[in-house]
Amino acid sequence: MNFIANNIKHLRELKHLTQEYFANELDISRERVASYEQGRSSPPVEILIALSNYFNLPIDVLIKNDLTSATDTSFIKIGDQRILFPIKVNEGNDDMIEIIPTDASAGYLRGYTDPEYIETLNDLKLPFLPTGKHRAFPIKGDSMLPIKSGSFIIAKYLENISDLNNGSTYIVLTYNDGLVYKRVYDKIEEHQCLLMVSDNKRYDPYYVPAEEVLELWEFTCHINLTEYDESEINTDSVAKMLTDIGVQLESIRKKIS
Numbered sequence: 001m002n003f004i005a006n007n008i009k010h011l012r013e014l015k016h017l018t019q020e021y022f023a024n025e026l027d028i029s030r031e032r033v034a035s036y037e038q039g040r041s042s043p044p045v046e047i048l049i050a051l052s053n054y055f056n057l058p059i060d061v062l063i064k065n066d067l068t069s070a071t072d073t074s075f076i077k078i079g080d081q082r083i084l085f086p087i088k089v090n091e092g093n094d095d096m097i098e099i100i101p102t103d104a105s106a107g108y109l110r111g112y113t114d115p116e117y118i119e120t121l122n123d124l125k126l127p128f129l130p131t132g133k134h135r136a137f138p139i140k141g142d143s144m145l146p147i148k149s150g151s152f153i154i155a156k157y158l159e160n161i162s163d164l165n166n167g168s169t170y171i172v173l174t175y176n177d178g179l180v181y182k183r184v185y186d187k188i189e190e191h192q193c194l195l196m197v198s199d200n201k202r203y204d205p206y207y208v209p210a211e212e213v214l215e216l217w218e219f220t221c222h223i224n225l226t227e228y229d230e231s232e233i234n235t236d237s238v239a240k241m242l243t244d245i246g247v248q249l250e251s252i253r254k255k256i257s
Contacts, residue, residue, distance in 0.1 A: 003066045004048075005039035010068045011055050012037075026050050065113060096123035097154065100179070102138040109178045112215065126154065129220060133157040137171045137179060137217065143198040144169070144181055151224045153181055155217030161188070161210065171217035172196070174208055184216075 012022050012033075019037075023030040026047065035041045043051065052059045061067075098121040100108050111117025124136070136152045147153070155171045158164065170184045172194070185195040193207040 002042075002063055003068075004043065004063050005037055007062055007065075007067045008033075008043075008051065009037040010070075011057075014070075025054065061113070066116070096125055097129075097134045097136055098123050099136040099152070100138060102140070102150075106178055109173065109175075109214075112173065129154070130156070134220060135171075135217060136223070137181070139181055139222075143200050143203045144183075145200045147181075147199075147222055148224060151222050153217075153222050154220045156220050158216040158218050161186075161194075161213065161216060164194075164216065165218070169219040171215075171219075172208070172213060173215040173217075174212045175214065176212060177208070 012019070017025070019033045020030045023033045026033070028047070032041075036043050036047075048059050048062070051062060055062070098118060100121065107117070126134075134154055134156050136154050139147055139151045139153060140149050142149060153171055158170070164170070164184060164186050166185050167183060169181065172180050172182060172184065174180070180196065182196040182198060185197065187193050187195045187207065188210050191207060192211070193209050194213065195205055196208055197205045
């Protein structure tokens with residue numbers, strides 16, 4: 001479906017521009033702007049390029065995504081352009097934590113820029129979290145023990161990959177792997193990649209090209225929904241968990257202060 005007509009009108013109105021002023025900005029007539037917004041004609045390639053440059057959004061986002069529910073804060077800057085970043089708020093206009101369900105985590109790769117998909121997700125509010133946009137992601141497998149399969153990672157959106165803290169853990173969304181949770185190291189200068197490392201040493205580290213990274217979410221806390229087996233509760237594992245908790249609390253304390 002082509003959303004270009006409604007998107008042009010909505011983005012123009014977000015900037016509080018009249019059709020006449022907007023037409024002058026694009027060096028076209030007001031009648032052409034009205035025709036595009038009403039769907040009576042479609043913008044040619046040169047106008048699509050001009051719209052992309054003016055709104056600082058990719059052409060495919062302008063055409064393929066319904067942006068009419070977006071506000072200025074619904075866009076995140078990636079490089080020299082922005083992508084649609086749909087969010088949910090409650091009646092008090094507070095950001096909610098969307099919960100990505102375990103059986104639909106693969107669908108997140110298809111719907112992460114779709115406001116309608118985000119709207120279908122369950123949500124919650126955790127008042128103790130530091131400022132920033134958070135989501136809850138399910139964990140599968142044992143690559144990041146002692147965090148167990150079935151747990152949820154609450155993570156904060158990282159707007160700029162250059163702000164990555166080497167050795168910290170992140171939820172990473174990529175074109176090829178979908179959602180993964182790993183300890184991440186910045187190797188962009190040397191290899192144009194991120195190095196992904198599992199805490200479980202049975203899994204080998206691997207590289208992901210930086211250009212394939214769609215989203216980065218920095219670990220804030222986790223929720224374990226399963227009991228620990230007796231065999232898992234030993235001195236080493238308890239000591240590691242207590243150390244991790246201390247590090248997490250100190251990290252949260254620094255962010256809050």
